[in-house]
Amino acid sequence: MMWILRLNMSDRTYRLEEVPQAYKNLGGRGMTSTLVHDEVPPLCHALGPNNKLVFAPGIVTGTAAPTSARISVGAKSPLTGGIKESNAGSPWAQYLAWMQIKALVVEGQPKQKGKYWMAYLTWDAGAGRPKVEFFPADRYKGTDLYEVYPNLFKRFGKTAAISGFGVAGEYGYANSGIVFNDLARRPSRYSGRGGLGAVMASKGLKFIVLDSKGAPNLSVVDKALFEQGAKKLAEALRTHDVTKPKGGLNTYGTAVLINIMNEAGGLPTRNFSSGRFEGAAKIAGEAIFEGNKKRLGKELYNHACSPGCIIQCSNTWNKRNGTEHTSCVEYESDWALGANCGIDNLDDIAEMVRLCNAYGLDTIETGTTLAVAMEAGVIPFGDSKKAIRLVKEMGKGTPLGRILGGGTEFTGKAYGLSRIPTTKGQSMPAYEPRAVKGIGITYATTTMGADHTAGYTIAPEIMSVGGKADPLSPEGKAALSRAFQATTAFIDSSGHCLFIAFAILDIPSGYEGMVQECNGVLGTHWEPDDVVKIGSEILRKERAFNEAAGLGKERDRVPEFMKLEPLPPHNQVFDVPDSALDSVYGEL
Amino acid sequence: MCLIVRWILSTVSCRGASAGQGGFRPARFSFNFEGIHACEQTFPRQPKCDNHGECRNGTCPVQIVCGFRTSHGVREAVMQVRVKLYASLSRYCGKVAAGVPFEIDLPESAMIVDLVNRLKLPKEEVKLFFVKGRARPIDWSLEPGDEVGIFPLIGGG
Numbered sequence: 230m231m232w233i234l235r236l237n238m239s240d241r242t243y244r245l246e247e248v249p250q251a252y253k254n255l256g257g258r259g260m261t262s263t264l265v266h267d268e269v270p271p272l273c274h275a276l277g278p279n280n281k282l283v284f285a286p287g288i289v290t291g292t293a294a295p296t297s298a299r300i301s302v303g304a305k306s307p308l309t310g311g312i313k314e315s316n317a318g319s320p321w322a323q324y325l326a327w328m329q330i331k332a333l334v335v336e337g338q339p340k341q342k343g344k345y346w347m348a349y350l351t352w353d354a355g356a357g358r359p360k361v362e363f364f365p366a367d368r369y370k371g372t373d374l375y376e377v378y379p380n381l382f383k384r385f386g387k388t389a390a391i392s393g394f395g396v397a398g399e400y401g402y403a404n405s406g407i408v409f410n411d412l413a414r415r416p417s418r419y420s421g422r423g424g425l426g427a428v429m430a431s432k433g434l435k436f437i438v439l440d441s442k443g444a445p446n447l448s449v450v451d452k453a454l455f456e457q458g459a460k461k462l463a464e465a466l467r468t469h470d471v472t473k474p475k476g477g478l479n480t481y482g483t484a485v486l487i488n489i490m491n492e493a494g495g496l497p498t499r500n501f502s503s504g505r506f507e508g509a510a511k512i513a514g515e516a517i518f519e520g521n522k523k524r525l526g527k528e529l530y531n532h533a534c535s536p537g538c539i540i541q542c543s544n545t546w547n548k549r550n551g552t553e554h555t556s557c558v559e560y561e562s563d564w565a566l567g568a569n570c571g572i573d574n575l576d577d578i579a580e581m582v583r584l585c586n587a588y589g590l591d592t593i594e595t596g597t598t599l600a601v602a603m604e605a606g607v608i609p610f611g612d613s614k615k616a617i618r619l620v621k622e623m624g625k626g627t628p629l630g631r632i633l634g635g636g637t638e639f640t641g642k643a644y645g646l647s648r649i650p651t652t653k654g655q656s657m658p659a660y661e662p663r664a665v666k667g668i669g670i671t672y673a674t675t676t677m678g679a680d681h682t683a684g685y686t687i688a689p690e691i692m693s694v695g696g697k698a699d700p701l702s703p704e705g706k707a708a709l710s711r712a713f714q715a716t717t718a719f720i721d722s723s724g725h726c727l728f729i730a731f732a733i734l735d736i737p738s739g740y741e742g743m744v745q746e747c748n749g750v751l752g753t754h755w756e757p758d759d760v761v762k763i764g765s766e767i768l769r770k771e772r773a774f775n776e777a778a779g780l781g782k783e784r785d786r787v788p789e790f791m792k793l794e795p796l797p798p799h800n801q802v803f804d805v806p807d808s809a810l811d812s813v814y815g816e817l
Numbered sequence: 818m819c820l821i822v823r824w825i826l827s828t829v830s831c832r833g834a835s836a837g838q839g840g841f842r843p844a845r846f847s848f849n850f851e852g853i854h855a856c857e858q859t860f861p862r863q864p865k866c867d868n869h870g871e872c873r874n875g876t877c878p879v880q881i882v883c884g885f886r887t888s889h890g891v892r893e894a895v896m897q898v899r900v901k902l903y904a905s906l907s908r909y910c911g912k913v914a915a916g917v918p919f920e921i922d923l924p925e926s927a928m929i930v931d932l933v934n935r936l937k938l939p940k941e942e943v944k945l946f947f948v949k950g951r952a953r954p955i956d957w958s959l960e961p962g963d964e965v966g967i968f969p970l971i972g973g974g
Binding site: 470471472477478480481482483484485486488489492493494505509510513514515516519542560561681682685687688691692693694697699700701727728731798799 | 947
């Protein structure tokens with residue numbers, strides 16, 4: 230029996246429902262987006278009682294499928310005003326799946342504002358189903374997550390897994406994420422984008438603690454088929470240069486992209502005013518690897534953020550004395566708090582990453598907001614010490630901190646700027662649309678607001694993975710972005726980390742393996758060609774929600790400055806015609 | 818008249834050039850003389866040395882970082898390109914850190930593949946080539962002053 234578990238935060242009760250037939254084959258993003266589409270009024274306030282926060286493990290999450298411990302979180306976003314799905318890797322995802330929960334829906338709102346509770350989910354072996362207890366959580370209010378998490382693990386045991394939000398959520402910031410613990414129980418794996426932390430805070434639910442002890446694990450309909458698929462996928466991941474052990478991601482982490490994006494002239498620098506950063510080599514993945522080697526006296530390869538991952542790309546940055554400073558300095562964080570702010574000091578970038586984790590901030594939105602504040606003259610570009618001070622203001626909830634916490638667009642408006650790199654209210658990540666046209670189309674058109682993971686055309690445009698495409702040319706890119714967006718919606722639903730795409734785009738048997746795994750778990754008969762079709766259905770639901778929420782095709786545009794200001798070094802503007810942008814969903 | 822010389826085709830770098838004051842600086846030397854047999858030598862101080870702190874008594878200790886190899890040739894038309902090696906490829910270039918540029922002499926009309934051969938980079942490992950910020954195939958003809966970035970297959974996000 231698989232369940233949809235509903236936590237009603239108006240009266241702190243819960244209800245278990247058998248998964249309806251129509252939802253049986255859904256998982257991850259497919260599940261969160263369907264539930265939000267079906268149950269959340271598109272015009273509700275994102276922080277009001279009618280919004281719902283949905284957690285869903287992927288289709289194969291909880292099985293032995295490689296790199297598949299992903300949890301999707303969905304709701305109406307307070308940042309974009311549209312639908313949101315943001316996923317993370319964590320043991321938490323597996324625990325939910327093992328407790329037979331296909332979706333956990335947080336509903337309602339307590340009458341007492343500013344009061345918090347936590348939900349403790351365990352397996353009731355006698356009844357053969359999950360059970361929920363609610364405990365007060367006010368004592369954890371206003372506290373650094375690095376302090377809270379050890380206390381919670383002490384209280385609930387080391388076998389627990391915990392999700393929650395930090396002070397950023399408590400303040401209601403549109404820049405606030407939901408955190409999950411990694412394998413070392415750090416509060417470091419984030420569903421960061423779109424302000425989901427504030428949605429969780431609006432429900433008064435500070436933490437969800439899971440302990441799956443005694444739970445029966447996920448049932449698999451066709452075990453042999455599943456194992457065949459998992460084997461093929463594992464083989465693809467182990468052999469592809471990007472994903473293999475001691476390959477690019479395992480050695481240098483995601484920040485290995487800093488140099489190549491800089492080389493391609495597509496690394497947004499100083500608030501998207503250039504595509505090249507002179508300090509790129511100092512903050513790149515290679516510099517992180519060499520820096521750690523120097524400080525530790527040995528090579529340090531990366532670790533898994535979640536159980537069962539073959540890729541293992543999560544890094545740590547160590548202090549001069551050899552102790553850990555923070556984990557993880559991802560490419561996006563490194564870029565947002567580094568190149569985009571004109572900062573080339575890895576120690577200070579790491580400190581800002583640590584602070585974001587401590588407060589529950591999205592590192593991308595934080596870095597892009599700091600850069601806008603720099604452009605406004607609040608602090609100078611490149612001043613990392615003052616940047617750290619601004620992040621601390623966000624953590625303290627000072628008036629300036631609250632403006633910054635509202636996000637990049639909010640801050641840009643507060644200071645009267647026109648160079649504000651956002652679409653649908655969400656800031657652009659680490660690829661310049663003027664230098665890489667396909668990703669610009671994804672930013673403009675995805676249902677998520679500017680989001681690179683929604684349709685990662687960087688693979689063929691920059692890395693020659695999954696084909697080759699000229700990044701400066703807009704030709705054929707609408708179709709490319711559409712295909713990537715649909716495929717991604719499927720991968721996000723499967724429970725796999727999106728990074729499997731590097732291997733399966735180049736190795737057909739890996740792609741086939743992913744589909745076989747899903748068929749094995751669900752008993753479906755999907756073919757590899759069905760992936761785009763199934764992904765497209767998810768996108769249509771998301772799009773329908775957005776249109777009903779007022780985010781139609783008029784909002785599928787990049788900011789005007791990108792059409793007017795040529796970007797060095799290629800001196801390109803964003804020259805994709807509106808008709809091409811409209812065709813992405815128009816021809817879905 | 819052709820002057821047959823024994824000449825070092827590769828670029829060499831001052832020791833410690835990557836950690837000089839002001840951060841990363843391009844290490845840049847080209848030598849043209851006879852009788853070099855060892856990989857590491859003390860050469861007469863070069864006017865273009867940008868690591869003077871290392872130079873003592875009119876000599877500049879240098880280490881040949883890209884190749885340690887010599888070749889016979891006719892030094893006729895030569896062009897210089899700027900090279901940056903990234904990720905795992907940087908280990909083929911001695912102490913120069915990933916992304917730190919160095920200059921190298923190549924025969925005119927050389928292609929990227931000639932550069933790869935010159936640096937003795939394993940062909941199965943080099944995947945992506947950027948020339949002046951644009952991705953180019955391995956048979957792309959280089960021009961004097963080109964900036965070339967060479968990568969293995971990488972990904973992230």
